[in-house]
Amino acid sequence: MTCRFYREQDVAALIDMATTIEVVEESFRQLGTGGAENVPRQRARAPGFILHGMHASAEYLGSAGWKMYSTVRTGAKFHVGIYDIESGQMIALIEADQLGQMRTAASSAVGARYLAKKPVTQLGLFGSGWQAEGQLTAMATEFPLTQAFVYSRDEGKRQEFAERMSDQLQIEVVPVHDPRQAVEDLPVVVTATTSKHPVFDGNLLAEGALVCAMGCNWAHKREIDVVTVRRADNWVCDSIEACRGEAGDLLLAEEEGYFDWSKGVSLSDVIAGNAIGRNNQDSIVVYKTVGLAIQDVALGTKFLQLAANNPEVGIDLPF
Incomplete structure (x- = not known):
């Protein structure tokens, strides 16, 4: 061999x-x-x-x-x-x-398959780089998306990203100038950035929203704020063990007294039928991924x- x-x-x-x-x-x-x-x-x-x-x-x-x-x-x-x-x-x-890139994006799509409130025809996306491209492609593969609202700090990059991905996926990808527009009234919000600090205000999340936070796998960084963690009814990780080592979004919230690991579950247990990933249609759910071998x-x-x-x-x- x-x-x-x-x-x-x-x-x-x-x-x-x-x-x-x-x-x-x-x-x-x-x-x-x-x-x-x-x-x-x-x-x-x-x-x-x-x-x-x-x-x-x-x-x-x-x-x-x-x-x-x-x-x-x-x-x-x-x-x-x-x-x-x-x-x-x-x-x-x-x-x-x-x-x-593809397996990372697929993890978010699988998470949304089990955790998102259906139907999903719109989503918000933070980031306009390589990983954001994969995330949007995966979500458009999994769901009948018609619109995606994309925010990133660089106006030129998000405009180019929106034009390219609209053509590639044949959906309307809208570049937005205010983070609020990529969160409010949307069933799914995906963060795919390199930011060290939260990229949106958790108060803006709609009831029943799913947040797929995948950009941060360092204990000292986070893309989602304490409000998002506090408002969530369910916290699902790609792996509790892996996230306890490097998911700054949750580790920092724990340090501040807003998160308890006993409340989190692994997506593998949700899929296997051993844990609940969403309490009800109005639950806000956080799906945190750090990537698994x-x-x-x-x-x-x-x-x-x-x-x-x-x-x-x-x-x-x-x-």
Whole structure:
């Protein structure tokens, strides 16, 4: 058994968002029923450099693996390694920026599938970057969206984003100049920013709204304010264990006395039927994601299944 190396363009050619959403949903279900195990992110630092690592096993797929990525001032490099659990052989090394964007977005879409008040034809989006693009694509794949209201601090970027995504998704993407317009009266609000501070006023949330907060995975940062956390009736994490280590949105609210981890549940338990994710139609729900390696391993394994039918994709590595 050889190990093959795959580049970003290979992933983009073979994986679509609809497939990704179904793969990620099943990975959550397996976490909830014992068919998979996830180990949260750890970080090693040097001056100007951070190495981030996380890993998981997917017994239900016969695979396991890790995601490693480095960040420096000029950017990040992502890789996923996949192993066959029967032989212990590493079978793939995958460039994983595209893969990571898609599984992150799919997590929000799966969360909204189980937690949002239906129907969902409109949403608010904070951010106009790479991750925001994935988030909007996933939500438009999952729901019959007609409008999205997008706010980011840079007027030019949000205008360009709105024009590009309107054309790409064939929905009306409206750039707004006031954060209020991306929150009020909307059933879903998604935050996909790099902000260290809350990006909207939680008092503006409609009854029954779902907030998908995915941009922050550092304990000292938050995109949603204490008001949002306090107003929520349900708090759902992609993983309680992972969020307790790095979800600043909730950790800082806990420090201030507005959140208790005993009230939170993992999405895997909601999907497996072991926990309640939404009390009723008027409940405000917060879905907090920091990203899980099981999603990378599951999607990487699905990619390998598709690549097996495309032998021209990838190259063999000498180990």
